[in-house]
Amino acid sequence: MEPETVTQSQPALARAVNLNQPRVLVLNVSYEPLHVCSVKRAITLMMYGIAEVIxxxxxxxxSPSTVMPVPSVIRLKRYIRRPRVHPIPFSRRNVMRRDFYTCQYCGSRQDLTLDHVLPRSRGGRHIWENVVVACRSCNQRKGNKTPEEIGFxxxxPPKAPSFGLYAYGHASEWQPTWQKYIY
Incomplete structure (x- = not known):
């Protein structure tokens, strides 16, 4: 007898799933994104009837008696009132998360710095809409000019992030299926 091999139709069966990894998007009844939770928490919410799989x-x-698909997006069955959240704080780390640790001029992921689109010496402010991630060489080439003046x-376009994924540090766990739920 030949050993069983994993075929293209069974890729999920061969991978181990970390149940504590934050990788499930939780939506309110109104499909508003609330937060990202672990697979274990999502399955618990589903088993108790608090959430449904989207x-x-x-x-x-x-488990010994069950095979269950891992949810990617779940929706709560009851509306959760959420107080207006403070905006995501402006910080170097959050700018890096927003721009996915990538130079916004050349796409490099090496030797990253922050760059003011309109330089501070020319009246540019230190705000979400004026700061981007840039590699050291692009930042030095740009110097005290605007991107248009140097040909970049x-x-x-830089803007303040609208969802707390960046603040909670889960941008690295981003799933492509979440795109239509995060606005």
Missing amino acids: ENSDDVVR RLRV
């Missing part, structure tokens, strides 16, 4: 990932969780083009 989308599943390709992974599965196995921003990959994404």
Whole structure:
């Protein structure tokens, strides 16, 4: 007998799932994103009838008697009132998270710094809409000029992030299926 091999139709069965990893998007009844929770917490919310699955990932969780797909997006069944959250604090770390640790001029991920689109010496402010991630060489080439003057083009216009994924540090756990739920 030949040993069983993993085929293309079974990729999820071969991967181990870390149940404590924050990778499930939790939505309010109104489909407003609330936060990101662990797989273990999401399954608990589903088992107690507090949440329902909106989308599943390709992974599965196995027990001796059950095989369950790992949820990617869940929605609570009751509305949770949330006080107006303070804006995400402006910091070097949060700017790096917003720009996915990538130079906004050349796309490099090495030797990163922060750059003021309109330089501070020319009246630029230290705010979300004026600060981007730039590699050291692009930042030095740009110097005291605007991107247009030097011939640079921003990959994404800078703006303040609107959802707390950046503040909670889960940008690295971003799932492509979340795109339609995060505004």
